Amino acid sequence: MDIKFTPVSSVGEFGLIDRFKSFALRFPNSNVVTSIGDDAAVLKVTEGRLAVVTTDVLVQNVHFDTSYTSMKHLGRKAAAVNLSDIAAMSALPTAAFVSLGIHSNLSVEMVEEFYDALTSEFGRFGCTVAGGDTSASPIGFFAGITVAGEVEPDRLPTRGGARPGDIVCVTGDLGRSHAGLRVLQREKSRYVEAGQPADFSPDFEGYDSALQKHLMPEPRVKLSREITDKIKLHSMIDVSDGLVSDMLHVCKASGVSASLDEEFIPLDPITRRTAQEFKEDPLTYALYGGEDYELLFTMAENDFQKLYSLEGYIRPIGRIDEGEPNVTVKRMNGTTETYRDFPSYQHFAKRNKL
Amino acid sequence: MDIKFTPVSSVGEFGLIDRFKSFALRFPNSNVVTSIGDDAAVLKVTEGRLAVVTTDVLVQNVHFDTSYTSMKHLGRKAAAVNLSDIAAMSALPTAAFVSLGIHSNLSVEMVEEFYDALTSEFGRFGCTVAGGDTSASPIGFFAGITVAGEVEPDRLPTRGGARPGDIVCVTGDLGRSHAGLRVLQREKSRYVEAGQPADFSPDFEGYDSALQKHLMPEPRVKLSREITDKIKLHSMIDVSDGLVSDMLHVCKASGVSASLDEEFIPLDPITRRTAQEFKEDPLTYALYGGEDYELLFTMAENDFQKLYSLEGYIRPIGRIDEGEPNVTVKRMNGTTETYRDFPSYQHFAKRNKL
Numbered sequence: 001m002d003i004k005f006t007p008v009s010s011v012g013e014f015g016l017i018d019r020f021k022s023f024a025l026r027f028p029n030s031n032v033v034t035s036i037g038d039d040a041a042v043l044k045v046t047e048g049r050l051a052v053v054t055t056d057v058l059v060q061n062v063h064f065d066t067s068y069t070s071m072k073h074l075g076r077k078a079a080a081v082n083l084s085d086i087a088a089m090s091a092l093p094t095a096a097f098v099s100l101g102i103h104s105n106l107s108v109e110m111v112e113e114f115y116d117a118l119t120s121e122f123g124r125f126g127c128t129v130a131g132g133d134t135s136a137s138p139i140g141f142f143a144g145i146t147v148a149g150e151v152e153p154d155r156l157p158t159r160g161g162a163r164p165g166d167i168v169c170v171t172g173d174l175g176r177s178h179a180g181l182r183v184l185q186r187e188k189s190r191y192v193e194a195g196q197p198a199d200f201s202p203d204f205e206g207y208d209s210a211l212q213k214h215l216m217p218e219p220r221v222k223l224s225r226e227i228t229d230k231i232k233l234h235s236m237i238d239v240s241d242g243l244v245s246d247m248l249h250v251c252k253a254s255g256v257s258a259s260l261d262e263e264f265i266p267l268d269p270i271t272r273r274t275a276q277e278f279k280e281d282p283l284t285y286a287l288y289g290g291e292d293y294e295l296l297f298t299m300a301e302n303d304f305q306k307l308y309s310l311e312g313y314i315r316p317i318g319r320i321d322e323g324e325p326n327v328t329v330k331r332m333n334g335t336t337e338t339y340r341d342f343p344s345y346q347h348f349a350k351r352n353k354l
Numbered sequence: 355m356d357i358k359f360t361p362v363s364s365v366g367e368f369g370l371i372d373r374f375k376s377f378a379l380r381f382p383n384s385n386v387v388t389s390i391g392d393d394a395a396v397l398k399v400t401e402g403r404l405a406v407v408t409t410d411v412l413v414q415n416v417h418f419d420t421s422y423t424s425m426k427h428l429g430r431k432a433a434a435v436n437l438s439d440i441a442a443m444s445a446l447p448t449a450a451f452v453s454l455g456i457h458s459n460l461s462v463e464m465v466e467e468f469y470d471a472l473t474s475e476f477g478r479f480g481c482t483v484a485g486g487d488t489s490a491s492p493i494g495f496f497a498g499i500t501v502a503g504e505v506e507p508d509r510l511p512t513r514g515g516a517r518p519g520d521i522v523c524v525t526g527d528l529g530r531s532h533a534g535l536r537v538l539q540r541e542k543s544r545y546v547e548a549g550q551p552a553d554f555s556p557d558f559e560g561y562d563s564a565l566q567k568h569l570m571p572e573p574r575v576k577l578s579r580e581i582t583d584k585i586k587l588h589s590m591i592d593v594s595d596g597l598v599s600d601m602l603h604v605c606k607a608s609g610v611s612a613s614l615d616e617e618f619i620p621l622d623p624i625t626r627r628t629a630q631e632f633k634e635d636p637l638t639y640a641l642y643g644g645e646d647y648e649l650l651f652t653m654a655e656n657d658f659q660k661l662y663s664l665e666g667y668i669r670p671i672g673r674i675d676e677g678e679p680n681v682t683v684k685r686m687n688g689t690t691e692t693y694r695d696f697p698s699y700q701h702f703a704k705r706n707k708l
Binding site for chain 1: 387393405417443451452502592
């Protein structure tokens, strides 16, 4: 096997862009008229549709730790988290724009691994990488990604449309991504504490589905469209900050409160088992853990039966009420917890809750 | 006067976003349906128009040096360089998306200065900041900016449409931004060499228009529309990398060559005077300096007279010919220089030409 380390300086900025272009062009979208290689990309817009645009930034040592995230996982996840925002609008992604800050300690091969995985993940959903900007970064690796998509005006769910009487539903299960993160963090600590030996072997046995959920979350683009094919949603958001924070975003935007039932919040067995090992409450993984990239939505109760035929494990977990924006969680032990403010990770916060 | 230093940690991520939102909402655009505060922004698209999207990244110590660039200048320029790309497509900007990586040594006041100037500059052109992402950055300040706009299909100029026989025109004057940069660099060197004394006073007397051009370039959004109101352009690009590189981009994309005449390349007296002081050739400032953000375009020769009535100092500087993509510059001393490859600044290059 021929393994190379090509310094980025040996191909230069325009050389790198040429390589990016060939990765991106593997996945054309018929609405992208002009792609990488002009001052701006040109997109055809369809009559009777709205454009939706989302943007996210990933920064080394803030959003990811390269000691346990490969460039492939990172590229795929960078695409997935943006696609998840598009899914939260029930839109179809059209074009993505990728700005990279590249530190000189990265090889062309590493940058290409990232870009290959990123363009492939977008391509899986019919989305073309149509532009970007590539810069040196004296500091660390970062990626700023913007995705444009389209949605029919009458199926657009927003954060602000939840109404008293709505039921609250969620796709998939929650907290599993955080379980995966805890395992990754534990194995990294073990490695560091052992003096970073060359023969160190992390113990990931049996945690596959949690690691997979954390490193390769599946954006719910298809399921979101299937849901709005069948019913009119009142509100929707993706679960990126944790169930409480994201529910609270909806409550604040809609001027309503939400009460959720622990009994119905879907936790995977691996999430329960991992939390037990860490002597932590598995529900907190769902409530504050974040990065599950499932869909959280509200709708008229009568409509729920129309979703029975859909795959993707859709569960009602609570109800929307009148009142000051807050989120109440009824625990199975009979207690209730009420959140009026965001409990989960905030950038620039003085301390992290988890 | 009440001057404060508020640490970003004291307002938190969501507090910062609330402040950003109030800055952004000063400049609404009727095509922006949903702005900051949802998973994605929603844009109304006009029938018979194409969407154009451009993206640019600015990194501390790569694109700017905070020792001589204030946060206000930086915010304004961050908007201007993206608007210039929109102008190069003869489009009108609609919505901007701003991702920031914020180092903890920045105060809320500094970040707000940046954001105020940025949203105001976009607002001056009818463009709303409709989304973004805000992150901690352990490393340095960076901004990734994406702008969406609209253009009628029949007036869209691209890089690939230049034809043999076209005349090449440029707006404004070239090289002045680089003259401003040279003065800024010189004064910084003087300051450093003097031991960074507290009472150091940089000598900027008489260089105002060069410093202004470098720190506050004027994007040619309006002039671009006026030009395509009157004539059909064959190709257009904005001069960000320097005249040679940007002309070469057009030649490569169009499969043509270009010959430019030193005699006609517009240089401001301040550019000539500054280059003389540095014992440098002022033409090199225009050819390789970059960051002028003027428009470079090609069209049928007969159409040129239709532009006489426009303000903005439009000059023909050369001609498009058949042949291998290259750029030839005829010097006034009778020599010619031919460029087949990009001479100007490239990220990751081993050395910089200037």
